[in-house]
Amino acid sequence: MKASPFQYHRPQTREELGALLTRLDNAKILAGGQSLMPMMNLRVIAPDHLIDINRIPELAGIRETAAGIEIGAMTRQTDVLSSETVRSRLPLLARALEHVGHIQTRARGTIGGSCCHLDPSAEQPAVSAAFDAEFIVSGPNGRHVIPASAWFEGLLQSALGEQEYLEALRFKPWANGHGYGFAEYARRHGDFAVAGGIALLEGDRDGRITRAALLSFGVESSPRRLTEAEGALLGQHVDNLDIEPVIEAARSLEAMEDAHVTAGYRRHLAGVLIGRALKEACATLERQS
Amino acid sequence: MTERSVSFTLNGEQREAKVDPRTHLGDFLRHSLGLTGTHLGCEHGVCGACTVIVDGAPVRSCLMLAVQIEGSVVETVEGLGNPDSLSxxxxxxxxxxxxxxxxxxxxxxxxxxxxxxxxxxxxxxxxxxxxxxxxxxxxxxxxxxxxxxxxxxxxxxxx
CATH class of the missing domain: 1.10.150.120 ([2Fe-2S]-binding domain)
Structure with a gap:
């Protein structure tokens, strides 16, 4: 079983990459290949040109800037997971990455690849949406930033243009000591989740919630923020949260159905998992004294 | 399609070969180099049978192209030991x-x-x-x- 024939290109610089994308038709970018290669081996897709970006060093790496933490699109999942910056400033991302594939796939797979492929059950796009991350994109018209709210266009469909490539993701960390929670259900550790939930919380010194992000993933075709439920948490005390409306919000989503899982079961899981994520976020929220 | 040459280190030995870009690393090891110790199961990244070590990291050889090992250090099960002297x-x-x-x-x-x-x-x-x-x-x-x-x-x- 192998991919259909294609022309292989290996640019060494971003300029070469940009030129190739402008010139070539039916081209695909090969990052870590952990989703693209199976699709090519199974001949779900057959690009005429494969542009391998593994040898462009500027596309990988994690740096803190005034605008936030920028993670290069080609940064391998294993490097994001072991990054001290990520573990201390974006603990939710590290927590989620433990559920992304296995050591063999994290050694190759990249955060940018996952966020361009956009499997509805993928953890990294879900975390990006919870953080309102910014997607830094380059193309024929230069560089521009796409907010997470505009990045997800649908099932496996991002806002990236055909001649564009994702350069990096930018995360704005939440306050030190913020609460974070992550829960998913998968049939085998590391498999794509059937469904999952994410919660981020900030509180004041009395323990009242001042900021919240709640998200369900693997339920609809894209990760879904539960904005109304987020608003309802504000002002509540962390020790006495009314979790039921949050669970109900996740349970009311339009869930997908497939050969393995009914929509009803997915909705049930969405409720259970957002509840667990929120409880974990309450437990990890540090009290400021 | 045009063949590309790759040079790499395999189980401690410097090697060079020509590869069709669409050949994945697992097929390349087995068919081109005759190293059939690496097994191919699902060929879409689920079963793990084809795992080899590239530049120190375990990777699925069915999800990497042979052309991508240019300049890399590759280790397969043949490099671990042999029937007379197991690792x-x-x-x-x-x-x-x-x-x-x-x-x-x-x-x-x-x-x-x-x-x-x-x-x-x-x-x-x-x-x-x-x-x-x-x-x-x-x-x-x-x-x-x-x-x-x-x-x-x-x-x-x-x-």
């Missing part, structure tokens, strides 16, 4: 009945070889998570996990 990990698999049909074994060995280099003192749970991307349909994993723990314990005694 410590291979011997631990034998001792603990960590294999039956042997199909998943090369992938299990290469995954654990890479893992134990970076995590010399794993817990049982760590080992189970480390091999969660490798499917074995014979052993129930108990012998494999025990083999890895034995190797870790032996190495800990020595240091």
């Amino acid at each position: 410590t990990l291979q011997q631990a698999f034998v001792t603990n009945h960590g294999l039956q049909c042997g199909f998943c074994t090369p992938g299990m060995l290469m995954t654990l070889e890479a893992y134990l280099r970076s995590t010399p003192m794993p817990t049982e749970r760590d080992v189970r998570i480390a091999i969660s991307g490798n499917i074995c349909r014979c052993t129930g994993y108990e012998g494999i996990v025990q083999a890895a723990l034995d190797v870790a314990a032996t190495r800990a005694d020595r240091t």
